[in-house]
Amino acid sequence: MQGALGRKIAPAVGRDFELQFEKMLGALDARPRLVLDRDCGLVWCSDNATRLLVPPSPLHIENGALAVDDPSANAALADFVEAASGSCDSVLLRGRNTRHWAMVIGWSLPDDTDLVCLLMNLSIPHRGVQDSGLARALRLTATETRVLDHFARLYSPREIAQQMAISLSTVRSHLKQIHSKAGVESAVQLTQLVRGFCAC
Known part of the structure; x- marks a missing residue:
């Protein structure tokens, strides 16, 4: 087995690397x-x-x-x-x-x-936006974090407004701010980002 820099890697060491990934990813x-x-x-x-x-x-x-x-x-x-x-x-x-x-x-x-x-x-994320570290990575406020958690569970803006007891325009404003902080242009991109980040 050969590494990217041309270094030869013993097969036993390669298996150790595999075990390290399994150990960490399993957790x-x-x-x-x-x-x-x-x-x-x-x-x-x-x-x-x-x-x-x-x-x-x-x-x-x-x-x-x-x-x-x-x-x-x-x-x-x-x-x-x-x-x-x-x-x-x-x-x-x-x-x-x-x-x-x-x-x-x-x-x-x-x-x-x-x-x-x-x-x-x-279909639901395995971890919440806060638990996964996504809220910290995007520097979301507490309310933005709650809105994104509901969004990640496939609730529409109207349903999020009802569940959080806030206006629909406020939800849309928070989602617009989240899009900006995440650097995404569509709801599909935001969903993919959340699913990828909150999957483990």
């Missing part, structure tokens, strides 16, 4: 992680799973099992878990609130095929 990765039996019964879950698998997420843990808040989507989840194999597969699940979704990646454990590992990407 930073806030995506919900679960281990289920083939009947969707919960065997283990990460701390972030219990924190994030609540409304508005379509998935939740109920009575010791993973479920979708829309009973009609539970069959898709059950079929996915039952069919999981040693290679990664994925399924997109939506619940009653069609604004939100969960993309679930799953595979069976190589030494115990009765257990299935799940890793979830959710």
Whole structure:
């Protein structure tokens, strides 16, 4: 293996670097992680799973099992878990609130095929604007931080105004200021920035 500057790197050192990234990213990765039996019964879950698998997420843990808040989507989840194999597969699940979704990646454990590992990407950010450090990076005020948190959860300016008990024009003014501080020109760009920053 050769480094960018032409230095030769021993394969063992390269593996050490890989382990260092895994160690650090594993700690930073806030995506919900679960281990289920083939009947969707919960065997283990990460701390972030219990924190994030609540409304508005379509998935939740109920009575010791993973479920979708829309009973009609539970069959898709059950079929996915039952069919999981040693290679990664994925399924997109939506619940009653069609604004939100969960993309679930799953595979069976190589030494115990009765257990299935799940890793979830959710439509809602994994961390808040404050917790992720984005508020500090953009130098947002407390109110701008709250507006951006609501925006990141896909609420419209009108819905944000209702939830925060402020006028629609005030919300739009805060969003305009946030766009300026973030250096973005559209709501799509702002959404991408928030999702990228708050994903871990």
